[in-house]
Amino acid sequence: MSVGLIGKKLGMTRVYNEKGVVQPVTVLHVGGNIVTQVKSVEKEGYSSVQVAYGDQKESRLSKSQQGHLKKAGVTPKSILREFRAEAGDWKAGVAVPPSVFVKGQKVDVMGESKGRGFAGVVKKHGMAGQPETHGSMMHRRNGSIGNRSTPGRIWKNKGMPGHMGTDRVTTQNLEVVQVRDEDGVILVKGAIPGATGSIVIVCEAIKKPKAVVAKK
Amino acid sequence: MNALIEKIESEQFKKEIAPFRVGDTVKVHTRVVEGEKERVQIFEGLVIGRKGRGLNSQFTVRRISYGQGVERVFPLHSPRIEKIQVEKRGDVRRAKLYYLRGIKGRDAINVKELGKKTKKK
Numbered sequence: 264m265s266v267g268l269i270g271k272k273l274g275m276t277r278v279y280n281e282k283g284v285v286q287p288v289t290v291l292h293v294g295g296n297i298v299t300q301v302k303s304v305e306k307e308g309y310s311s312v313q314v315a316y317g318d319q320k321e322s323r324l325s326k327s328q329q330g331h332l333k334k335a336g337v338t339p340k341s342i343l344r345e346f347r348a349e350a351g352d353w354k355a356g357v358a359v360p361p362s363v364f365v366k367g368q369k370v371d372v373m374g375e376s377k378g379r380g381f382a383g384v385v386k387k388h389g390m391a392g393q394p395e396t397h398g399s400m401m402h403r404r405n406g407s408i409g410n411r412s413t414p415g416r417i418w419k420n421k422g423m424p425g426h427m428g429t430d431r432v433t434t435q436n437l438e439v440v441q442v443r444d445e446d447g448v449i450l451v452k453g454a455i456p457g458a459t460g461s462i463v464i465v466c467e468a469i470k471k472p473k474a475v476v477a478k479k
Numbered sequence: 480m481n482a483l484i485e486k487i488e489s490e491q492f493k494k495e496i497a498p499f500r501v502g503d504t505v506k507v508h509t510r511v512v513e514g515e516k517e518r519v520q521i522f523e524g525l526v527i528g529r530k531g532r533g534l535n536s537q538f539t540v541r542r543i544s545y546g547q548g549v550e551r552v553f554p555l556h557s558p559r560i561e562k563i564q565v566e567k568r569g570d571v572r573r574a575k576l577y578y579l580r581g582i583k584g585r586d587a588i589n590v591k592e593l594g595k596k597t598k599k600k
Contacts, residue, residue, distance in 0.1 A: 273481045273483060273484055274480065274481050274484050276484050276487060276488055276534065277534060277535065278487070278491065279491060279556075279557060279558050282512070283510070283557055283558045283559035285554065285557075290481070290483060290484050290487065292483065441487075446483055446486070448483055448487075450487070459481075
């Protein structure tokens with residue numbers, strides 16, 4: 264894996280590609296990513312690159328966070344995240360530009376899905392529900408939840424009502440449509456979990472790391 | 480809307496779009512790619528609706544082809560549309576001319592022309 268980016272979902276729009284075909288894209292702000300620490304096998308036992316994103320007031324950070332960023336020579340940032348990657352040329356204080364990704368590459372995007380609160384089984388698990396009329400008094404209930412004395416208990420993972428949303432969701436293999444270093448923005452084809460303004464993590468697609476290489 | 484998204488969209492807007500309205504008869508020049516070659520195809524018909532705003536605007540053109548009604552929806556800012564030529568200006572009192580779909584015969588394409596007086600039928 265290589266170094267990814269932390270970003271913010273700005274919203275969706277459409278882009279015409281060179282063939283004139285419309286592509287739905289999500290615009291992600293990924294400007295201002297900066298390396299804060301490089302971990303190595305010798306010192307920490309594994310190699311990774313820690314990246315920071317999102318300007319923050321210094322007073323909002325704890326003393327230990329302030330010290331960590333000061334050591335890296337980085338202005339106060341709110342979000343830190345590690346990417347398992349070899350150190351290579353990365354050093355603390357080096358900016359990670361949006362162009363670590365190239366056009367046509369496949370990426371995975373992680374985000375937090377929108378919260379739905381306490382949801383019923385029809386919304387949460389896609390159950391069909393029951394008749395609305397003809398004397399039915401059982402409209403969106405969960406119905407039977409199991410058998411009788413065999414097995415005498417409820418199966419694990421039985422779909423029941425409860426809290427839905429605010430889960431960490433990964434959308435895999437999204438194509439990078441545009442990389443705009445000057446705006447600090449990348450455009451990714453398709454939808455991404457979470458609300459506009461939420462924080463997302465963009466990294467190389469684990470299942471298709473060589474998609475671009477194959478294209479060229 | 481976010482300023483950056485607006486910027487991305489405004490880059491894709493067409494510089495010049497012939498002003499046309501619902502009820503006008505237009506010729507839409509579209510680029511068609513056939514294998515290696517690219518050529519321009521013309522679709523002529525009556526604009527029966529415009530919808531969406533900004534980059535998402537679309538318009539619907541209806542024509543009667545060999546007695547069969549044909550409608551095509553074009554994205555206004557698509558790079559595949561070379562130009563839109565207004566042939567006739569129509570004078571209509573509705574934003575969407577969907578009622579034409581149910582009409583057969585001559586009336587199906589006859590829309591009053593702008594500035595011309597037509598006899599009441």
